[in-house]
Amino acid sequence: MPNSHQGISRPAATDRLNHDCVACPFCGLVCDDLGVASSAGRLQITKNGCARAEAGFTRLLPEAAPQIEGQNVALDVALREAARRLKAARLPLFGGLGTDVEGMRAVLSLADKAGGVVDHVLSRALYRNTSVLQTKGWFMSTLTETRNRADLVIVVGADLGKEHPRFFERVLSPDDVMFEGSADTRTVVLIGCGAHAAADITGKRIGQIIEIACAPEAIPMVLGSLRATIKGAPLATPAPAGVTEAQLADLAQRAKDASYGVIVWAPQALQFDGADLAVQIICDIVRDMNKTTRFAGLSLGGNDGVASASSVCSWQSGYPLRVSFASGAPEFDPYRFDIARMLDDGEGDFLVWVSSFGPEPAGPPATDLPTIVIGTPGIALHTTPDVFIPVGTPGLDHSGRLVRCDGVVSLPLRGLRHSPHPRTQDVAAGIEAAL
Amino acid sequence: MLIKLKGGRVYDPANGVDGEVRDLHVRDGRIIAADPSAKVDAEYDVSGRVVMAGAIDPHTHIGGGKMTIARMMLPEDHRGNEYHRTQLLRSGTGFAVPSTLAAGYRYAEMGYTAGFEPAMLPANARQAHMELGDTPMIDKGAFAMLGSDDFLLRQMAAREDFKAIKDYIGWTMHAAQAIAVKVVNPGGISAFKFNQRKLDLDESHAHYGVSPRDILLTLARGLKELGVTHPLHVHGCNLGVPGNVETTLATIRAMDGLPLHLTHIQFHSYGTEGDQKFSSGAVHVAELVNQHKNISIDVGQILFGQTCTASGDSMRQYGNTKSAHPKKWVIMDIECDAGCGVVPMKYKDKSFVNALQWAIGLEIFLLVDDPWRVFLTTDHPNGAPFTTYPHLIRLLMDKGFRRDMMQKIHPEAQKASILASLDREYSLYEIAIMTRAGPARSLGLADRGHLAPGAWGDITVYKDDADREAMFTTPEYVFKNGELIVRDGKIIKVVQGATHVARPDYDKSIEKSLADYFSRYNTVSLHNFKVHDEEIIDHDKGSIIVQPTGARA
Numbered sequence: 001m002p003n004s005h006q007g008i009s010r011p012a013a014t015d016r017l018n019h020d021c022v023a024c025p026f027c028g029l030v031c032d033d034l035g036v037a038s039s040a041g042r043l044q045i046t047k048n049g050c051a052r053a054e055a056g057f058t059r060l061l062p063e064a065a066p067q068i069e070g071q072n073v074a075l076d077v078a079l080r081e082a083a084r085r086l087k088a089a090r091l092p093l094f095g096g097l098g099t100d101v102e103g104m105r106a107v108l109s110l111a112d113k114a115g116g117v118v119d120h121v122l123s124r125a126l127y128r129n130t131s132v133l134q135t136k137g138w139f140m141s142t143l144t145e146t147r148n149r150a151d152l153v154i155v156v157g158a159d160l161g162k163e164h165p166r167f168f169e170r171v172l173s174p175d176d177v178m179f180e181g182s183a184d185t186r187t188v189v190l191i192g193c194g195a196h197a198a199a200d201i202t203g204k205r206i207g208q209i210i211e212i213a214c215a216p217e218a219i220p221m222v223l224g225s226l227r228a229t230i231k232g233a234p235l236a237t238p239a240p241a242g243v244t245e246a247q248l249a250d251l252a253q254r255a256k257d258a259s260y261g262v263i264v265w266a267p268q269a270l271q272f273d274g275a276d277l278a279v280q281i282i283c284d285i286v287r288d289m290n291k292t293t294r295f296a297g298l299s300l301g302g303n304d305g306v307a308s309a310s311s312v313c314s315w316q317s318g319y320p321l322r323v324s325f326a327s328g329a330p331e332f333d334p335y336r337f338d339i340a341r342m343l344d345d346g347e348g349d350f351l352v353w354v355s356s357f358g359p360e361p362a363g364p365p366a367t368d369l370p371t372i373v374i375g376t377p378g379i380a381l382h383t384t385p386d387v388f389i390p391v392g393t394p395g396l397d398h399s400g401r402l403v404r405c406d407g408v409v410s411l412p413l414r415g416l417r418h419s420p421h422p423r424t425q426d427v428a429a430g431i432e433a434a435l
Numbered sequence: 436m437l438i439k440l441k442g443g444r445v446y447d448p449a450n451g452v453d454g455e456v457r458d459l460h461v462r463d464g465r466i467i468a469a470d471p472s473a474k475v476d477a478e479y480d481v482s483g484r485v486v487m488a489g490a491i492d493p494h495t496h497i498g499g500g501k502m503t504i505a506r507m508m509l510p511e512d513h514r515g516n517e518y519h520r521t522q523l524l525r526s527g528t529g530f531a532v533p534s535t536l537a538a539g540y541r542y543a544e545m546g547y548t549a550g551f552e553p554a555m556l557p558a559n560a561r562q563a564h565m566e567l568g569d570t571p572m573i574d575k576g577a578f579a580m581l582g583s584d585d586f587l588l589r590q591m592a593a594r595e596d597f598k599a600i601k602d603y604i605g606w607t608m609h610a611a612q613a614i615a616v617k618v619v620n621p622g623g624i625s626a627f628k629f630n631q632r633k634l635d636l637d638e639s640h641a642h643y644g645v646s647p648r649d650i651l652l653t654l655a656r657g658l659k660e661l662g663v664t665h666p667l668h669v670h671g672c673n674l675g676v677p678g679n680v681e682t683t684l685a686t687i688r689a690m691d692g693l694p695l696h697l698t699h700i701q702f703h704s705y706g707t708e709g710d711q712k713f714s715s716g717a718v719h720v721a722e723l724v725n726q727h728k729n730i731s732i733d734v735g736q737i738l739f740g741q742t743c744t745a746s747g748d749s750m751r752q753y754g755n756t757k758s759a760h761p762k763k764w765v766i767m768d769i770e771c772d773a774g775c776g777v778v779p780m781k782y783k784d785k786s787f788v789n790a791l792q793w794a795i796g797l798e799i800f801l802l803v804d805d806p807w808r809v810f811l812t813t814d815h816p817n818g819a820p821f822t823t824y825p826h827l828i829r830l831l832m833d834k835g836f837r838r839d840m841m842q843k844i845h846p847e848a849q850k851a852s853i854l855a856s857l858d859r860e861y862s863l864y865e866i867a868i869m870t871r872a873g874p875a876r877s878l879g880l881a882d883r884g885h886l887a888p889g890a891w892g893d894i895t896v897y898k899d900d901a902d903r904e905a906m907f908t909t910p911e912y913v914f915k916n917g918e919l920i921v922r923d924g925k926i927i928k929v930v931q932g933a934t935h936v937a938r939p940d941y942d943k944s945i946e947k948s949l950a951d952y953f954s955r956y957n958t959v960s961l962h963n964f965k966v967h968d969e970e971i972i973d974h975d976k977g978s979i980i981v982q983p984t985g986a987r988a
Contacts, residue, residue, distance in 0.1 A: 021960040032963045101565060102974055112526050133508050137763035137777075143958040144558075144770040148585075149628060176955040178585060178771060179642070260628070290753070294630045296768055314506045315498075315535045315566045318513040318528035329517035329526045330534075332510050401561065401974065408500050408769055410561045411963050412970065 015039060018046065023413050025100070025357055025395035026056035028302020028405030029143070029164050038417045043396060050165035055359035057396065064377030064390035064421070075389070075422065076430075082372045082387040083434035089350030089370075091326055092116035095339040096375075098304040098355040098362060100400035100413060103424030104312040107354060110432045117324045117348065118313060119339035121355070121362045122306040125268035127334055128276045129299055130310075130320050138283040141262050141296035142406040147171045148178040152258035154189040154251075156282060157219050158269035161200030164300050164405075167264075173203025182259050189251060192219040210251070213242050217272040223281040230255060230288060255285075261295040268301055302405030304357050305394075311403045343367050355379055356391050356424050374427050389427050392419040437462045438917060439475045442482030443896060446867040449488075449876065449885030453864045459486065461892035461917040468888045481896050484911060487867045488884050489548025489893030493874035494668075494698055494733050495815040497538050498552045498566035498577070500559045501745045501775040504765050505532040505816075509743060509779060511761070523929060531742040531779075531816040535569040539932075541822055543572035544924050546895035546910040549883060549932070550821075552577040553617050553668060553698065554747045557584070558770035558959070560611035560966050567934065568975025572920065574883070574893075576935035578668050579613035580747050582650045583624035585771040586952055591653060592643040598942070601987075604657045605941025606949065610965040614878060614937045614982060615665035617698075618654055619747040620672055621647035624774040627750035634750070635672055636685050647672050648689050655693040661939035662985030664879025666694035666731070671703050674751040678707040680716025687723050687730055696877065697724075699735025699814040701796040713788055715795045715852055721802030724809075731877055732803065735814035736796035736827055737789065743779040744817045752776020771956065782819075790848035794841070800831055801857040806868040807876070824870075825907035831861040832903045879982045880935060892917030933978045934971050940987045 016039040023032035035047030036057060043057045066078035073081075086092055094111045097104065097120040111118050120126065132138060146153070153172060160167045177183050185207035190197050192214045201209055214222050218240040225239050229248040239245055255261055263282050270278055282297055289295035301307065310320040317323050319332035335341070342348050343365055351371040353364035363380035364371060371385040376393060394400035397419030403410045422430075440459040445452050460467050460475075496502055506513075506529065513528035518537050520526040527537030542550055550570075555563040555577035567575045581587055581604065590600050604616060622645060623634040629641045636647050655667040671686050673679035683703040687695070697703070700720060708714035724730050741760070746752050749766050753776060756764045760781040767775045782789040796818070803809045811828070815821035830837050834857075841854060849855070861869075875884020882891045894914040900906035909924035920928045946961065953961040971977045 021962045023963060031958075032960050105569070109525065112520055130507065133504075133763075133765070134510060135763065137508060137759075137765045139766045141768050142558075142770050144772075144956065145628070145768045147958060148771055148956055149768075170958055174956075178956045259630070294628060294768075310507070311503055311562070312565075314503045316569055317526070318506050318532075318534045318537075319510060320507045325520070325526060328519040330513070330528050331517075332513070399974075401565070401970070403562065407504070408556075408559050408562075408767070409959060410559075410565070411959065412561070412967070 019414065019416055022416065023395060023402070023411040024053045024056070025393065025402055025413055026052045026359060027164050028300060028307060029166060029170070030402050030404045030411045031166055031170060032411050036416055041417050043416055052165055052359060059359055061377040066390065067388040069386060070384045078387055078389050079427065079430040080434045082389065083431045085370060085386055086114055086350065086352065086372065086431060087435055089114070091348045092350040092352055093339050093342060093348040094118045094352045094354070096121050096353040096355040096362060096364065097309045098357045099424040100305060100394035100402050101308050101312055101410070102400050103354065103356065103394065103428065104309050105316070106425040106428035108313060108316050110428045112325045113432055113435060115326045115328065116352070117326070117337050117339060117342065119322050119337060120306045120309045122268060122301070122304055123321050123338070124340065125301055126306055126310055126321065128267040128270055128279050129301065131276045131334070132279045132283055136280065136283065139286045139290055139296050140406070141298050142408050143171050143404070146262045146298055147174055149183050149260045150186055150262040151183050152187050152189070152254055152261040154191060154261065154263045155193055156223070156263060156265040157192045157216055157278065158266035158300070159194045159197045160266065160300065161197065163266050163269060163303070167300065168201050168203060172201070173205035177205065187254060191222055192216055212247055212251070214240055216270070219270070220274055220278045220281060223278055223285065226251060227281055227285050227288065230285065255289055256293065258293060261289060261293070262298050264298045264300060266300040268303065298406065300405050302403070304362060305402060307403040307405055307407055311407060340365065354424055356393050358393070374424055377421070390421045391424045391427055392421040397421060398423045436476050436917070437473055438477045438479070440479050440481050440486060440894065440896065442480060443484045443486035445486045445886060446863050447488065447886040448864055448868045449872040450887045459886060459894065461914070464892055464917040466886055466888050466890045466892055479912060483899060485863060485897040485899050487895050488871045488886050488890070489895050489913065489915065490546050490870045491874040491880070491884055492542070492547055492550040492812065492821060493810050493878060494553045494812045495550045495821055496552060496554060496745050496817070497550055497570060497815070498535065498575070499555055499563035501777055502532060502566065504775070505743045505745050505777045506534065508763060508765060508777065512743065524926060531820050535566050536571060539571040539573055540926055543913055543921050543926060545822070545824065545908065546897070546913050547573060548893040548913070548915055549574035551575065551614070551878065554578065554580055554619060555611060555613060556580050556747065556769060556773045557607055557611040558772040561970065564612055564934065564966055564971055565975060568971065568977050571929055571931055572915065572926070574932035574935060576614040577612070578615040578617040579607050579611040580617050580619055580773050581607060582618035582621045582654060583773050585625065586949070588622065588625055588640065588643045588645060591645045591649060599945060600653060601657045601661055602941040602945035604654065605661050605939045606945050609938055612934065612936050612966045612971065614935050615663065615668055616654060616658055617668040617670065618650060619670040619773070620674065620750055621650035623647065623672060623750045624747060627753065627774065628768050632750065633673065636682050636689065651686065651689065652693070655690060655695055659693060660988040662987055663937055663939050664982065664984065665877055666696050668696045668698055670698050670746070670748060674702050674748055675755060677705045677713045680704050680706050680719055683716070683720055684723055687727055690729060692729050694729045696731045698733050699812065699817065700732045701735045701737065701792065701799060701818065704795050704799060709851055711787055713791060715791060715798060717795050717798035717802060718853070721799055725804050731808040733810035733812040734796050734799055735812055735818045737782050737792045738813060738819035738823045738826065739782050739784045739789065739793065740819065741781045742816045742819055743777065745775070745777045746817065747773050747775055749774030749776045752778050784844045787845045787848050790844035791851055793844060794848060794852035794854045797830060797837065798852060798854055798857065801859045806865040807873050809869060810874050811869045825904045828866055828907050829902070829904040832866065834858055834860050879937065881982060931977055933980045935980050935982055937982050937984050939984045
């Protein structure tokens with residue numbers, strides 16, 4: 001919250017403000033224990049940063065003004081022009097969607113009115129999970145539950161140190177855990193996580209680290225072999241290269257002996273054909289294990305506001321993105337309304353691109369379509385958009401809320417400095433009002 | 436602005452008004468006594484019409500993470516159930532798990548002006564309120580779930596001073612912006628995380644050593660001493676398990692006079708008699724409820740068709756996954772706070788078990804004497820979607836219709852139920868108690884659920900129709916805070932209802948031990964865990980009504 005008395009302390013005789021319990025919007029973990037100092041519009045992390053947070057909070061943005069075809073204009077002029085051009089569109093595509101809950105609410109209201117399609121820049125990764133959820137469902141855990149309870153953690157296919165830098169420190173190796181004795185140290189198993197993943201895993205709660213090295217595209221095969229081994233079924237084909245049956249048997253036994261096992265994956269890291277199959281086998285293993293002991297999955301997606309976008313879209317429309325409002329009612333088709341595919345195949349006649357996080361905010365894909373960009377100043381652009389409206393970043397420039405990767409917890413974001421730029425929600429609502 | 440509703444037959448049980456012809460006057464949103472000198476701005480001739488306060492649903496799962504999981508998981512629930520955008524209304528979808536805006540619209544179109552989300556995990560409270568914020572038309576509120584959260588269980592296991600436990604309950608209600616407290620499978624959600632698969636009333640939690648009975652007594656007493664109006668809202672042990680009627684009876688006896696609300700009691704009234712080892716416990720439950728004036732219930736009636744069950748009870752929902760239809764489900768362990776289970780379900784009238792569940796719910800409705808202590812719910816969407824309420828009302832008011840419906844169910848279930856012998860028909864007055872006055876009184880809504888001067892102008896006007904299902908499906912007028920929002924079952928004005936909360940006094944020094952707990956174990960800070968007023972007011976464009984609480988004992 002802006003001006004929240006509990007979050008700010010004000011040292012005497014300086015304009016430097018120190019903010020505590022700051023939530024970081026730059027990855028799906030939304031860590032909320034950061035200390036941030038603000039002074040003359042510059043932010044500095046004083047506590048609990050990571051590489052992503054550092055890059056995001058301290059980035060220097062160019063000055064920017066609303067523009068129509070590259071010419072600076074006043075905000076209200078840009079909003080009216082955006083509305084005029086959007087109104088002429090027959091099938092506008094609302095992509096990117098890197099925004100907070102409030103921004104997503106406003107974009108959905110606009111897309112509903114304009115009869116457009118909504119999809120997030122990371123939904124290709126999201127759908128590796130969603131397709132499993134919609135086919136068989138799953139059994140999941142959350143960050144705090146895993147932090148206190150897990151005695152076996154199996155990480156599949158992700159170098160978490162890169163995408164979610166503080167996962168190990170905050171979830172796998174915290175100073176205290178609630179259930180000493182059962183989860184005081186945990187065994188960490190890495191399946192196909194790359195050569196460097198183990199190096200990041202340190203801390204007093206880390207017991208044994210076991211690496212099962214395999215190529216990313218072999219992950220479904222390894223998981224399938226593990227599942228068969230756990231069930232005592234013979235392997236129909238030999239274990240994939242580099243993996244021995246002894247390793248699988250050892251891991252199967254560890255899974256059976258675990259009190260609370262957690263299988264962790266990051267959908268954006270599973271970049272190979274059939275990645276949803278890997279997610280499905282993970283969920284199958286969890287389901288099997290729960291017949292005798294306790295197991296759960298934990299997915300670490302949620303970057304760039306994708307967890308917020310899919311949650312808000314689900315509660316407002318019934319569907320987790322890839323929704324068209326063109327008929328006047330929400331229509332869902334994860335293939336047809338994949339905006340990346342639609343742009344490739346020449347579908348849609350207008351692009352509204354929303355991107356307000358980063359650290360490197362995702363720019364719109366190259367396209368010939370008329371485009372409105374609602375984005376962070378300095379966003380990478382292939383061409384000059386028809387209308388560009390710079391917006392603040394939630395959690396730095398204005399308050400807001402963000403849903404965490406586990407889809408359960410959401411956190412308040414604070415405005416830490418004065419920003420000349422409007423919020424995405426103001427821009428979307430302004431365009432809608434002018435339609 | 437003064438409006439007058441002229442000549443309606445008014446059913447206002449909170450004020451003892453049973454179908455008398457009366458005029459109602461509403462000035463600037465509130466009901467006032469007749470003032471012959473005042474100029475009436477709008478007059479509605481409602482002669483011959485049935486006039487009641489706006490209906491209040493005291494237990495409906497409409498907002499929060501488990502509902503959004505259900506929405507995400509079940510596109511098949513939404514296809515074919517689309518609502519198109521209009522000049523006035525946003526688009527939406529959904530039958531069993533409607534989108535938030537659609538849920539608000541459908542409630543208002545049925546004459547409901549308030550609905551309460553009964554299972555808000557404190558860890559998920561922010562999202563619950565965001566979803567309720569996107570549920571227009573009706574007032575709302577939510578019950579904070581306690582009883583499987585590790586903080587309370589640690590307090591109890593350490594035999595901490597009862598004062599600290601009360602302070603924690605009070606703190607949680609403030610932090611989560613709750614109006615009441617619910618316990619779900621007391622201790623069982625936590626026990627399931629330790630691989631316990633059942634936890635009966637006097638079984639011990641494997642780690643903490645406390646029993647559901649201890650937890651129920653602790654929370655019920657705590658709420659009473661905090662002066663919270665709504666008693667502990669209890670989803671008991673062993674939901675859905677044949678034989679659980681014994682647990683339910685023991686739970687009522689265990690309370691020793693402490694007030695308790697037993698929710699969706701239909702799911703907890705099963706015996707083990709007969710060839711199928713599944714029988715009705717309704718007679719025993721109703722008998723004990725009738726004897727114990729400290730107990731109120733809602734039924735959680737099931738109605739036949741496709742729906743989705745969604746509950747905080749991860750332990751029992753995991754047990755129910757074998758009945759999932761379609762075959763998919765989600766179970767979650769959540770934040771050392773609680774859990775959830777989302778299991779789609781299709782109740783079939785030709786299934787013995789489902790048919791008997793249907794009959795058990797109706798038996799309970801008809802056997803409990805005092806309509807002030809039984810509320811009309813389907814535990815939306817667990818027993819059926821809330822849009823089936825008019826059908827349920829007809830089942831209760833029309834014994835001929837009820838018998839016709841009973842002919843269609845599994846013949847063995849017909850034989851196993853005493854339903855055919857129950858001639859009771861609910862009156863309009865009793866329906867008004869069960870759907871308005873009773874829930875309002877139980878939840879402590881000071882100015883809702885009745886029509887005396889001073890009450891807010893939440894009013895529903897029905898055409899009197901012998902087909903009670905048709906009557907309650909399409910009210911002629913619905914007023915919210917004195918504004919006409921629905922005419923002939925169609926929304927004519929969109930409003931944003933308020934959020935009702937209760938804020939018992941608590942000693943703020945409890946935050947010392949909470950701050951230590953949060954910093955050691957949680958991945959969210961204490962400060963950010965709390966849902967702040969401005970989130971509801973500014974971010975959700977809503978408002979907060981703080982309902983009164985009694986003095987702390």
